Amino acid sequence: xxxxxxxxxxxxxxxxxxxxxxxxxxxxxxxxxxxxxxxxxxxxxxxxxxxxxxxxxxxxxxxxxxxxxxxxxxxxxxxxxxxxxxxxxxxxxxxxxxxxxxxxxxxxxxxxxxxxxxxxxxxxxxxxxxxxxxxxxxxxxxxxxxxxxxxxxxxxxxxxxxxxxxxxxxxxxxxxxxxxxxxxxxxxxxxxxxxxxxxxxxxxxxxxxxxxxxxxxxxxxxxxxxxxxxxxxxxxxxxxxxxxxxxxxxxxxxxxxxxxxxxxxxxxxxxxxxxxxxxxxxxxxxxxxxxxxxxxxxxxxxxxxxxxxxxxxxxxxxxxxxxxxxxxxxxxxxxxxxxxxxxxxxxxxxxxxxxxxxxxxxx
Numbered sequence: 001x002x003x004x005x006x007x008x009x010x011x012x013x014x015x016x017x018x019x020x021x022x023x024x025x026x027x028x029x030x031x032x033x034x035x036x037x038x039x040x041x042x043x044x045x046x047x048x049x050x051x052x053x054x055x056x057x058x059x060x061x062x063x064x065x066x067x068x069x070x071x072x073x074x075x076x077x078x079x080x081x082x083x084x085x086x087x088x089x090x091x092x093x094x095x096x097x098x099x100x101x102x103x104x105x106x107x108x109x110x111x112x113x114x115x116x117x118x119x120x121x122x123x124x125x126x127x128x129x130x131x132x133x134x135x136x137x138x139x140x141x142x143x144x145x146x147x148x149x150x151x152x153x154x155x156x157x158x159x160x161x162x163x164x165x166x167x168x169x170x171x172x173x174x175x176x177x178x179x180x181x182x183x184x185x186x187x188x189x190x191x192x193x194x195x196x197x198x199x200x201x202x203x204x205x206x207x208x209x210x211x212x213x214x215x216x217x218x219x220x221x222x223x224x225x226x227x228x229x230x231x232x233x234x235x236x237x238x239x240x241x242x243x244x245x246x247x248x249x250x251x252x253x254x255x256x257x258x259x260x261x262x263x264x265x266x267x268x269x270x271x272x273x274x275x276x277x278x279x280x281x282x283x284x285x286x287x288x289x290x291x292x293x294x295x296x297x298x299x300x301x302x303x304x305x306x307x308x309x310x311x312x313x314x315x316x317x318x319x320x321x322x323x324x325x326x327x328x329x330x331x332x333x334x335x336x337x338x339x340x341x342x343x344x345x346x347x348x349x350x351x352x353x354x355x356x357x358x359x360x361x362x363x
Contacts, residue, residue: 077332077345080143082112082121083361084165089123091145094363099341099352102143109135110162114362116172116217116276116328121362122194123148124168124179131155132162134177136194153197156190157183165336165360166271166323169213169222176242178213180224189213189224189249191242202240202249208233210249212271216305217278223255225269237272237308255281256308267299270322274305276330280312281305284324284335300324300333300344315344318351327363334361 080102081094089105089112110132111124119139127133133155135148158181162168169178177192187210188203207229214223220243227235240252272283280302287297298321302312323336335342335349339356342349 077329077343078118078327078363080118080139081334081361081363082114082123082137082139082145083341084109084112084123084359085355086357086359089148091139091143092361093143094343094352096350103145105137105145105148107148111165111168111360112362113168113170113177114325114327115170115174117174118328118363120170120174122151122168122170122177124162126161127155130157130159130161130183132158132179134192134194136174151177151192151194151197153192153194153199156192156199159183159185162360164211164322166212166214166325169215171215171219172217172276172328173219175219176215178215178222180210180213182209187226187249189222189240191222200242200247202247202251204249206250214273214281216274217276221274222252223272223274223281224252225271226250226252235269237269255305256303267297271324272303273324273326273333275302275326276328279305280330281308282324282326282330282333284317284321285314286322296320300335300349313347315347315349317344317349318342325362332363334363336361 078094081092081099083090083092087108087110089107089109090101091103091105092099093102107125109123109125113122115121121137121139123135123137124132125135134151136151137148138146156179158179160181167179167181175194177194179190179192181188186203186205187208188201189210191200192198209227210224212225215221216223220241222240222242224238224240225235226238226249237255238252239255240249267285267287269283269285272281274281283301283303285299285301287299298317298319299314300317301310301314303309304311317335317337319337321335321337325334326332331345333344335344336358339358340354341352341358341361343352
């Protein structure tokens with residue numbers, strides 16, 4: 001399935017769970033393209049979720065039509081990425097010409113997260129059932145990887161796994177991992193101290209979903225997108241102070257409301273990252289369709305980390321992207337568009353490979 005379909009599936013499931021059994025007639029929706037799987041939703045829930053807009057937050061204004069696209073991108077940035085390709089972890093060389101495989105790590109993994117130094121990475125792999133274990137590896141100056149070493153502290157349960165790779169994030173200093181998703185039907189954020197193995201969990205009984213884990217440069221503030229359960233309500237970007245007491249996921253601060261009007265960017269925030277400068281964030285934004293046969297437009301935009309308003313560039317993306325990962329400098333961003341990797345440098349996008357078998361990658 002595409003990322004759009006994945007998010008519709010998760011949002012429909014959360015809303016359907018809030019409706020009494022037998023009150024609605026089911027509607028069977030066809031699936032399409034990659035990672036197909038059947039799913040059913042109530043008709044009224046589907047209509048209500050049109051207002052919820054699949055877990056994205058709305059941004060007022062108009063998405064810019066112009067975009068720099070192609071050969072100007074791919075300049076500078078990290079020399080290596082760690083990627084998951086059909087479950088196989090690999091190290092690849094990153095150049096202006098694209099990606100070339102440098103080493104295979106073996107094993108089976110579902111997600112990868114990078115720290116701020118460009119050398120330390122974490123992998124998530126299944127440990128049986130709905131449980132996941134985590135592994136740390138480091139890259140030498142030439143990209144040679146160490147053997148993945150299991151992080152202490154046991155496992156974390158996720159109902160839906162890492163179908164969304166942005167549900168795993170490493171703090172910039174590499175001391176903590178964040179895992180967001182649902183466990184037992186409840187939205188959760190779990191933070192793991194990779195040195196001691198200690199876990200701390202925040203959750204809410206309100207239903208809905210939580211995705212897009214991202215750390216601020218203080219290694220303490222955790223950002224995420226939270227969509228409420230039920231047929232009403234809108235998703236918001238939240239910031240959680242993980243140093244404060246308490247276990248309520250909704251004690252986090254709302255970075256921005258669902259809608260902001262009068263700005264030059266308009267659309268739904270599907271995923272975002274807090275930038276290393278501490279002042280801005282970078283969000284992937286999905287615009288509205290302009291007709292029944294027209295695909296939505298996508299841009300990568302800079303937002304203020306203080307109030308979530310547009311605060312800089314907006315780079316047009318080539319298609320269905322629900323993914324953004326920054327390097328340690330915050331100047332270079334990875335993209336996945338239906339399994340094909342690309343990058344944004346400055347105000348230009350460029351493809352990194354013709355292959356479309358990437359599940360996740362980080363640098």
